[in-house]
Amino acid sequence: MNLSKQKKQHNLKFHHKTRILLLSELVFAAFFISIVYVTFIAYPSQNDQVKIGSTYMTMNNSFFPVLNEQIANYVEDHHDRLYNRDPALIVNKQVEELHAFIRQGVDAIIINPVDGNSMKIQNALRLAKKRGIKIIVVDSQMKSARYADCTILSDNYRAGQLCAQHLLRHKRSAQILLLEHYSAYSANNRIKGFTDTIKNSSQSQNFHIVDKINTYGQSEITFPLVERALKKGPKFNTIMALNDQAAVGALAAIDEVKLKRQIDVYSVDGSENMKKLLGVNHNAIATSAQTPLNMGKTAVKIAYKLIAGKKVPKKIILPVYLITNKNINHYNVLGWQ
Template identity: 25%
Template sequence: MKTSTPPATPLRSTRSSAIRRLCLAMAVSLASGAALADLKVGVAMSQFDDTWLTYLREDMGAKAKSVPEGVTLQFEDARGDVVKQLSQVESFISQKVDAIIVNPVDTAATARITKEATDAGIPLIYVNRSPDDRKIPAGVVVVASDDIKAGEMQGQYLADKLGGKGNVVILLGDLANNSTQGRTKGVKEILAKYPGIKIDQEQSGTWLRQKGMDLVNDWITQGRKFDAVFSNNDEMAIGAAMALKQAGVKEGSVLIGGVDGTPDGLNAVKKGDLAVSVYQDAKGQADAAVDAAVKMAHKQPVEQWVWVPFQLITAANADQFKH
C-alpha cells in the first residue's frame, strides 16, 4: 500500500517568509530609532550680545549635549526686536520642532507667542524672563528667578552699609523687561524703610556697561553728589565704577551694587570695585529649561513655574560662585 507524504514547502515560499520577517523587523527597528532620535528644540533669545544671556545660552547648549537621548537646539537672535522674535517662533512652529524655549524681548508682548505655540500643540518654555501676564495656559512653563528678591537683597545690603542715610542713584535695565521692574521694585521697597536715604536719579542704561558709565559721568559732570549706585545688573555697575575712577572719586566712598554675578562682576566684587552683587544662576535656569522641554516633549508632568533662587555675593564669599 502506497503512503502519501505532505508536499515539501517550496524554497521560494520559505524565502518570501524570511524576507517579510526581515522587513517587519527593520520597520520596528526604524520606528524605535525614530523614537530615540534627537529632540529638536527651537530657542529664541532676546539678544545674543547680552553678557549674562551669553552664559545662559552656552549653559543650555552644554545641558542639551548631556541628555542621553540627544537634544538639538536651534538658537535664533531676535536682536531686541519683538516682531523678529515672533517670526522666529512661527518658523519653529512651521518646522514642527518638539519644543520651543523663549527668552522674551518684551515681557509685556508674549501673548501672541503663547497663543501660536499652544494652538500648534508645541510645548513652550519661557526662560529667565517671565511673561507679565501670570495666567499662563497649560503647555507653557516658566523658568526664572524672582527679580524682586534680587532687588531686596541688593537694597538691604547697601542700605545697611550706608547706615540708613545718604543720596543714591539707580541704573535701570531695559524698560521693556520686567526684570528691570522687579529689581527696581525690590530696591525701592527696602529703601522705603529708610527715610534718611533719598533717590536722586534713576535712568535706564539698558543693561550696558558703556551706558552705565555714560550716565554716571553725566551725573558727576552735573555736580550731583551720591553715596551709592544701585544697578540692575553687573555690566552697568562696572560702568559706574569706571566712571567714578576716571573722575578721581575716592575709592570706596561711593558704594556700588550689581546683579547677576557674571565673571566680570565677581572680579569687580573681589577687587572692591563693587560692594555687592546678587548671583543669578545661569546654569540653574538653563538646566531647568532644557529639562522642561524634554519632559514636555515626552508628555511627562512638569512644574509650571520653576524658580531658581538668587544668592548674595560679597568679597567674603565671591570665590564660591562661578558661571
C-alpha cells in the same frame, strides 16, 4: 589519480569555498546591521528628533550663553536638535525668530522675552501654543503667563532685597541712582525688591532715590549715561544696577571721570566680571548671585517633560545669595555658578 579521488578533492574545495563565502556574507550582514543600528537607533532620523528653539533678549550678556550651553549639552546628549537665535534686544526680530521656530516644527520654545509687555511676542507665543508647541519662559516673564507652560526665574525680588539690606546695614544714609531696564520684568522685580526694602525700613527717611536711568542692562549703554550723570546730574553716592553688565558700565564711568569720592555700586547676577571687580575695585560692593547653570539645566529638563506629556509646575523660583567685597574669597571668580 583515479576519477573518484579527483571528484572527492573537488567536492572538498567546493565546500571550503562555500564556507568562506557564507562566512563573508555573515560578516557583511553583521556589519550592515551595526550600520543600521547606529544610523536609525543610536542616531534617530530627523523626523524622530526632539526639536527645541531658544531665544534670549540678547546674547551680549554672558548669562544667556552659559544658560544656553546647558540646554545645548542636554539636547546633544539625546541626539536631538537645538535652534538658538539672538534678537539683540529687538522685539520684531524675536517675533520673527518665534515664527521661524513654528515653521521649523519645534516641539518646545525656551524664551527670554525682549519685552514682557509686547503684544507681538504674546501673539507669536499664542500661535505656537495653538500648534502644540510647549513654551518655557526663563529669567523673566510675560505680562500674561497665559501661553507659558512653565516660567523659570531666579528670586529677583529677593535679589533686590539682599542688596538693600546690605546697604541699610552698612550706611546711615544714601543718595541713590537706579540703573534700570524698564521693559524687563526681571529687572523691574529686582529694583522693586530694593526700593520696597528701603521704603519699609525704619531708616527710610535717610535714603533717597535721586534719579533713574534706563540702561537696557548693557555696559556700553550704561557707561556714557552714568558718566553724564556724574558730571551733570543730581549728586549720588550709591548705585543700584539691575544687573552686573550695567554695574560694570557704571564702575567704568566712575573710573573714567576719576572721581575721588566713594560711590557704592550694587547689582544682581554674580557674573565673572563683577566678581573680579569685587576683589579689586573699592566702589564695587555686592552682587546678588543667580545661577544660569541651574536655570539652563532646569529649563531643558522641564521642556523634555512637557514634550513627553508630563505635568510640571507653572512657575519655578530659583534661590539667590549675596556675594560681597568681604566674602568674595569664598567664591570661584572664574565663570558663573
